[in-house]
Amino acid sequence: MLFPTTCVALVLLAAVARAAVVTENGYPIMWEKAVAELKDMPTADGVVTINPWEYSQRMGMYRLLLSSTDQYMRSMGPSTNDSPLWGLPLQLGWKQKSGRLVDPTGASTCGQESADPMCISPKSWWACVNYYLSVIPFLAAVQTGVIGDGVTKITIQPAEGAEDYCTSYTDCSTKHADLMALWETFFQTMKTASESGATDSEKRDQILSTMWAAQQASLQQATTSCSERQQSYSGPEITFAQSWVNAADYVSAAYFLSNLEKSVQFMNPLPSRVLTATDSPPNIPDLTAEENHTLYIFSWMSSINRLLGGTLVRSWKSAMCSDLAREKGRALLDDLVLNPKFAVSGLLSILTEMATNC
Incomplete structure (x- = not known):
């Protein structure tokens, strides 16, 4: 009966060991x-x-x-x-x-x-x-x-x-x-x-x-100037890289307060290694639950925006129309990245409601 417990402990230990180190x-x-x-x-x-x-x-x-x-x-x-x-x-x-x-x-x-x-x-x-x-x-x-x-x-x-x-x-x-x-x-x-x-x-x-x-502007120029270098990476890493760039649309529009404490909080759940061809987010065994969640959220936001023809990003930017709205936007970012129980399916309706109050 000790074998399953030992296996779980080893898996958890591996997950902790691979947690992103940013400081x-x-x-x-x-x-x-x-x-x-x-x-x-x-x-x-x-x-x-x-x-x-x-x-x-x-x-x-x-x-x-x-x-x-x-x-x-x-x-x-x-x-x-x-x-x-x-x-x-x-x-x-x-x-x-x-x-x-x-x-x-x-x-x-x-x-x-x-x-x-x-x-x-x-x-x-x-x-x-x-x-x-x-x-x-x-x-x-x-x-x-x-x-x-x-x-x-x-x-x-x-x-x-x-x-x-x-x-x-x-x-x-x-x-x-x-x-x-x-x-x-x-x-x-x-x-x-x-x-x-x-x-x-x-x-x-x-x-x-x-x-x-x-x-x-730096990111936009870089995605053009550096694009050929992506060819050396796996499909999952390229997908993550593209969604990482796209996430900046939301962060920038909300005037994210990227001080030391807040930046560490948002970077801790980033993937702690380069993704390989066999990785299938959000079910990567040697990454933590937080890292897998971040990969899922980044991918979801990028995919939904693409499927909706850019509507999600446009709605987000429209909703960030005042200091109070941007404060709510930063709280939404907290929920999206740091709260696995947040219902992402309701994000667009939340943004639509916020935009109507602008």
Whole structure:
């Protein structure tokens, strides 16, 4: 009679062991080891050259971004952990820990835990998408005077074997002018709002609206620029990746408060490894119930929106018409992702009712 109990215990232990890890000592993976000041980045002949294909340096870009913007984020809350930019380094940490920065072609050991864990592969779709959410905002922050002294020249080390990544402000603004402009608008708005006489609520809306507009633009550009890299992944991983991108439509429209605590809460149930061809969500034995639920919800929202010709996303965006409505939207996101008992079938009617009150 002990055999079934032992089996259950082993299954539960495996599920716990595979649970997504998104923090280390309460912060993004290897945050404390990341470069904290621009002067500590590699410099040659007076030019700072950052290697975004080395994990600690890409994470260092985020650490510089967070520390340089803290003074403008007081409307978000009293703590430095209240900044809505925390979601970005946490995403990078999850991707690294879950093996999504590894070379998916198998042609190199880049990113492999047992061989070269600090390497970020330019062939990784996930690393490519993150490039547009790390290098682009970093260069925009430098250009707007948020990072650096306005004199020191900063450039980005090219990726070996990949020529489609921009490597300087001039290069990136030439190739992605609209995208760079949106990130510059965010940083300028952040500075202006922090110094204005508006209420904290008004400042938050200004900052969050421009931040999410820039993040959405980065994702849209990345899905086009990085699309060929998806060919190296399994069908289930591609489906998850696409639904992960689509989920940003809901998060951004609700002005999701992506501070440290809230971001961790929403990232903990993300899949802790790359999905394989044999995985069938939401019934993957070695993933936790929470991870399987997240895969189901992401897939459901993406599928329903596609079947309805985009109606679900349009209804969601229409319903997010005021600060109060967006607060309700954020509560709905909590229910969708964190409450397995939430009746997803009633979501469209809830949104329709909310939209009529706009």
